[in-house]
Amino acid sequence: MLRGQYMTPYEVAELMAGLINITADEIRILEPGAGIGSLIAAAVEFFAAKPTPPRVIKVTAYEREPILAMHLEITLRQCAIYAKAAGIHFESQLIRGDFIKRASRTLDVKRPEYKAPDEHYNLILTNPPYRKLRSDSLHARLLRRQSISATNLYTAFVSLAIRLARPGAEIIALIPRSFCNGPFFRGFRKLLLRDTAICRLHVFESRSSVFKADSVLQENVILKAVRSADQGDVVVSCANGSPGSISSEESMHKSLLIWEDDPGEFIHIVLGAEDKSLIALMRRLPTTLADLGVEVSTGRVVDFRALDHLRRLASPHTAPLIYPGDLVAGHVVWPHQTRKPNSVALNEVTKKKLLLPSGNYVLVKRFTAKEERRRVVAAVYNPDLVLGAESPWVGFENHLNYYHSAGAGISAQLAYGLMAYLNTSLVDRYSRLYSGHTQVNVTDLRSLRYPTLAQLLTLGSVANGGLPEQHVLDQALGRVLESPSL
Ligand SMILES: C[S@@+](CC[C@H](N)C(=O)[O-])C[C@H]1O[C@@H](n2cnc3c(N)ncnc32)[C@H](O)[C@@H]1O
Structure with a gap:
């Protein structure tokens, strides 16, 4: 394991790929912090298995660790072969470097690396690294220039990825669920709720189940959001058995998860009827502190x-x-x-x-x-x-x-x-x-x-x-x- 990073379990990568709905003729995928490329591989398999696959898949993958980038290169080559067999034209760009630095330049109109919005992506897949971000770090300064206030690497990655997403793009991310509440993630929640519509939150353990997901997954959620869309109902799903399966899912009205009168803009993950009645009971209590x-x-x-x-x-x-x-x-x-x-x-x-x-x-x-x-x-x-x-x-x-x-x-x-x-x-x-x-x-x-x-x-x-x-x-x-x- 490099610098404490975990690779994405392949069954979870497949689950994430299974959430893709985008049907464009040309799919432009961005994976920041791509590791060995499991998410890209799962997505290519997913598209190749469709009755009408896309004509073109273009992938941009960022990876900072040289050893992982070597493996990633092999994965990308295999993806090209796999896609070709399904009649898909596949192109990839492997960027061996720091995503935050590179993406900040891509978003800066004054830099030669600037990419106009029409060059942006329509599918973002990510399982970003997590680590606290010091406010005096180079990363935090670069992010502030983009008006992004991030307190952790994972919110930095997802925030930048959202900026690099075209309207209508799908963002599918495996991230810690800590962003849902607390003052440190308020800036991220604001950006997420303003610039995207959340359409799914998937958790790895139901509160009522005896099944215990491994402890890392349990702290995580799969977030699926759509860039520049209107917030509608949110599908909340959970895995009770194997982490790659969805054992139950329910569509929840947005007002249950995102309360209009909540100044902290918490995102409440509501699972099933029991949670719904619990929230209703709490909200009926008349008094604030x-x-x-x-x-x-x-x-x-x-x-x-x-x-x-x-x-x-x-x-x-x-x-x-x-x-x-x-x-x-x-x-x-x-x-x-x-x-x-x-x-x-x-x-x-x-x-x-x-x-x-x-x-x-x-x-x-x-x-x-x-x-x-x-x-x-x-x-x-x-x-x-x-x-x-x-x-x-x-x-x-x-x-x-x-x-x-x-x-x-x-x-x-x-x-x-x-x-x-x-x-x-x-x-x-x-x-x-x-x-x-x-x-x-x-x-x-x-x-x-x-x-x-x-x-x-x-x-x-x-x-x-x-x-x-x-x-x-x-x-x-x-x-x-x-x-x-x-
Ligand atoms: C959780 S892993 C992703 C695993 C990947 N989905 C897979 O299954 O192979 C996060 C990755 O982000 C990379 N990473 C960390 N900081 C980075 C940075 N600033 N720029 C680019 N990549 C970074 C790590 O080296 C690691 O491979």
Whole structure:
């Protein structure tokens, strides 16, 4: 494996080729980051097997790794032979170099390499590399010149490919599903939703199935989009068995996946009737966090940056420092017996930059392990119940999100109500719709709907003595939501 890159499994390449609908006489294929050329080979096989194959296939393939480019050259030669046998004229151009640099020049009118839109492609196939892109890197600068804000190589590749696609071109990409939510991919979602119409999202595991796709595929989706088309319904499909097959698919109204009133422009992958009713239930909840006068932020203490201020043990001159590991069954259990520091020294810097006034806060883990039963894990920090937490201050470590009111605590009843709600199966299952990863961002928590204040206060009474069993909590939420008096 070169530089941690994975080649596309051939059965997945065939699945992607099977999604091609384009029927032009001349097919111009672009594959950026083509590896050994599996996607091109699968596409040529697909076209050759058609009752009326296209007259011409022209391929442009970019590959930066010399060894892979050698294999790619062989694949392209084999494709030419295969296409010829099917009566297709096949031409290919192998560009051994960096796609981002080359494509930026192709799009720059002032460069000799500039290609006018009529030379652009009508089929883009890609399984791009993924790696975070530093904003001060050459790649990021080149992209900014094209008004593309990319935070990862894969969104950079797909964004540039979209620019190189003709109106009506099909873009079929195997990419991580992380682009569907979160603030880092907002720029990409904007570009995608503005310049293309999404027509299919294919995932590799149904939530209800016992089949586990391999972990790399599970984090990925096949996105099919059409350049400069009007957004219509979206087909959502999934593979329950072998990753090369489609075991179920359903056409969803666009408003289910892309909500008009969502400022973050998340793309919700909805699978089947169960997910649909879950979304409907969540959207019926009347209240936003702002209505409750509550905000959610990320813990201020980044421990390795604040080493000078952290203390192993608590003293009258320190404030408790709470880590995700301290969240136990809806409560905070502190001090911890681990090697992590237990407290933050009280001084002018820490009071200003790291600490919050002591009070009731709802804490939510930002990262949950895959094995953890729940995606959203919430607990209440109630200083009255944390032995030894007499300090007027408290610190929350950066792997936690905390609910607060203008930087201070909230009432105990509301804190228990929010904690109980966040720990329900409704929130857990709803959060899993966002994406395959196990992160809970503040934007996710802000975009949730909440029960009313009265409903939350009632719900809090079932959890203030500790987190009840899941079914008890879920039934309590059901009762509260159905109660006509709340
Ligand atoms: C996931 S692999 C694609 C695999 C390919 N579909 C196949 O099955 O052979 C991504 C490819 O992008 C190439 N790559 C990474 N960065 C690149 C860049 N800046 N320009 C061109 N190719 C790049 C990698 O060398 C790798 O071969």
